[in-house]
Amino acid sequence: MKNTVGIGGLLAVIAFSGCMKDELPVPMQPRGGAEECVAHVGTDYANQLWFDLGTHSVVAENSKMDWDLAFECAPDGWQVRLNYSRLMRAHRTLESTITQSTDTTGYGNTWKIDLPNGRPDSMAFGDWRAEHPVFVLDMGYNVSGLPMGLRKVQITGVTGSSFDFQLSDLDGSNIQDFIVQKDPTRAYVHFSFTSGSTVMIAPPLGTYDLVFTQFTEQFYAPDPYLSYIVTGTVNGYSGARVAQLNGDFASVTLADTINNPFSTDEDIIGYDWKDYSFDTGTYLVYSNQIYIVEDREGYFYKLHFIDYYDEQGQRGSPKFEVVPL
Numbered sequence: 355m356k357n358t359v360g361i362g363g364l365l366a367v368i369a370f371s372g373c374m375k376d377e378l379p380v381p382m383q384p385r386g387g388a389e390e391c392v393a394h395v396g397t398d399y400a401n402q403l404w405f406d407l408g409t410h411s412v413v414a415e416n417s418k419m420d421w422d423l424a425f426e427c428a429p430d431g432w433q434v435r436l437n438y439s440r441l442m443r444a445h446r447t448l449e450s451t452i453t454q455s456t457d458t459t460g461y462g463n464t465w466k467i468d469l470p471n472g473r474p475d476s477m478a479f480g481d482w483r484a485e486h487p488v489f490v491l492d493m494g495y496n497v498s499g500l501p502m503g504l505r506k507v508q509i510t511g512v513t514g515s516s517f518d519f520q521l522s523d524l525d526g527s528n529i530q531d532f533i534v535q536k537d538p539t540r541a542y543v544h545f546s547f548t549s550g551s552t553v554m555i556a557p558p559l560g561t562y563d564l565v566f567t568q569f570t571e572q573f574y575a576p577d578p579y580l581s582y583i584v585t586g587t588v589n590g591y592s593g594a595r596v597a598q599l600n601g602d603f604a605s606v607t608l609a610d611t612i613n614n615p616f617s618t619d620e621d622i623i624g625y626d627w628k629d630y631s632f633d634t635g636t637y638l639v640y641s642n643q644i645y646i647v648e649d650r651e652g653y654f655y656k657l658h659f660i661d662y663y664d665e666q667g668q669r670g671s672p673k674f675e676v677v678p679l
Contacts, residue, residue, distance in 0.1 A: 389675070389676045390675050391410060394664070394671050400419060401415055402416050402555075402565060403566045404562040404564075405563060407564070407655045407657075408653065418497075421544035421553055422436075422493070422545060423544070425545065427538060427541060429515075432482075433479075434519075435477060436468045436491070438467070438468050438570045439567050440495055441467075441492075441581060442468075442491065442492060442493060443494070444467075444492070445461050445490045446466075446488075447487065447489065452520050452526060453522070456526070465492060466478040469572055470569050470588065470620055470621040471619040472589070472591065473619070486511075488507075490524070491504065505521060505524070517533070532550070535552070539558040540557075540558055541559055541591035542591060559593065560650050560651070565587070565589070568585055571583075571625065586623065586624045587625075591620070592650060593618075594618075595617065595618055595648045596617060596619075596623055596645055597611065597615060597616045598614070598643070599614045601644060603642070603658050606656050610646060611654060627640055627658075637669055639661060639662050641658055644657070645657050653678065654679040656676075656679055657676045658675060659672055660675060
């Protein structure tokens, strides 16, 4: 019997308590001057923050431990994504049913991650709809950096309103069947294996623009390639478009949206607005690296990062400026 579920940088996660408002969300403010926000990073690097540029506020936050899979909510949506903040990865098996016992010996570099660009052809699960394959999931690492083990999952169906999937232990035991209801107000709904239910993670579309989180990046040198958790900023499937340019922040105007191409890739802002110097043991912030963000409503903002340390000299408190254009 199925359980029906209702709707519900490196290694640092950014916490925007310095610009948080009490009311979530608040109305869009008139165009104005620069707003400076301080991003206080948690010592356990566990938070994911959903940020609205129009109100300069965090509209939702959660622990990266709160969810495991994300399911696309569009009526024709079929994409299923891993929790990239924990270095989750998947291996597509040749098994026909989830009840078979699985031996992971020899998997090697056959594991796949969700690439941070967020494109449908860059997902670890890929387009599963034709064959409904069984996947072994490496659940990644918890907040303490300890491995979370292996599970198996099989997505068995999708309609305009829901997904069906099965979950089991590696030996094919402890099989559970779930139905995940889509939420038309959100880009994705998130599912927790721990609770066996959907959980409220992403806020509704139109209430946020960016997400500050750890995510898994793929490095292709040195050989062999390496997957690594980095800190950065993604779009969170908000519908935002981002252009990147270099120069003087104060001189960037709305006219710069003409000659600088925009992208909907999730990781255009990414993590490389900062760098770590092994010589000095400190983070360097590139304040001349500027981003223009067009939100879902068509408003433009420019932003750049200006610091990574607090007044006591402790790293992990990025400061950035946002200006409406």
